[in-house]
Amino acid sequence: MRRFLDRLYDAGLWLSAITFGLIAVLVALQIAGRLLDRAARALSLSPPGLTIPSLAEFGAFFFAAAVFLGLAGTLQAGGHVRVKLVTQALPERVARWLGVLVALAAAALAVFATWSSALQALDSYQFDSVSYGVIPIPLAIPQGVMTLGLALFAVALVDAAVTLARGGTPGHLAAEAATEEGN
Template sequence: MRLLLDRLYALALGVAAACLVTIALLVGAQVTGRLYDIIVRLFGLPLSGFIVEGLPEICGYLLAASSLLALAGTLKAGAHIRITMLLQATPPAFRRALELVAHGLGIALTAFATYSLLALTLESIRFSEVSYGLVPVPLALPQSVMTLGMAVLCIAICDEFFTVLRRGRPSYSAAEDAISLGKEG
């Protein structure tokens, strides 16, 4: 099970990275087209007029997808911002209780967000909603990726909840401790 979960988090991170690379390629293509037109204009040659239709809209969808898909992997790596001053000042048993409460709340919030995003996606499918931009993108596409990213985050928080139950501390606490020791030393 551990291997399956780790692969799920790695896959989500890989797709998030691919979304960012796609944004860079699309923006790079647009910039290259504009630079080409500037250069050919200097020589009096005809312009290519190359543009990527709907670039801001498509990049916005890709950015939302990459942001949500990366959440689970960054949680597991200890890269989320957490306020640990209270946790570090408490005895281990109380710290464990605080971690369980925090993870329980995280599960409740991400489960609700996943449910809400899924309902929104299903509604978009039901009504065949498309975006209002130059390129009519079916809204269910970016919404389904956002739903998937939130669901994977919910799974990761559940994973951490059970890790705290078993070991008393979340798996990412080692990364937080390394950062804390690095700043002190």
């Protein structure tokens, strides 16, 4: 099970990286189109007018996908901001159970966010809601990706709580410990 979950979190990170890459490619193509237009004007030629329609919407949807798909993997890598002021002052056993409670509370919030996001995506699908740009993008697609990212995050939080409750070291704590050793 551990291997499956780690691969799931890694897949989310890879998808996140791919969507960031897609943003970079789209922006680079838009810049190249503008440069070609300027060069054509400088040579007294008719500019080709190469643009990417709805670039801002595509970029925003890809950015949202990247952020939400990367939540679980970022948690596992210890990349989320955590305040350890209280837990450092507590005995190890008490700190562990406080960590379990915090992870479960965060998981409950993530499950609620996943549920709400799924309902919104379902509504968008049922009503054929699309974006307002030049290219109408079905809103259920980015909302569905957001829901998937939130669901992965909820799983990662439950995973962390269960690992802590069993006496193990969840990924985010192991990553933090490795970072502290390296400093």
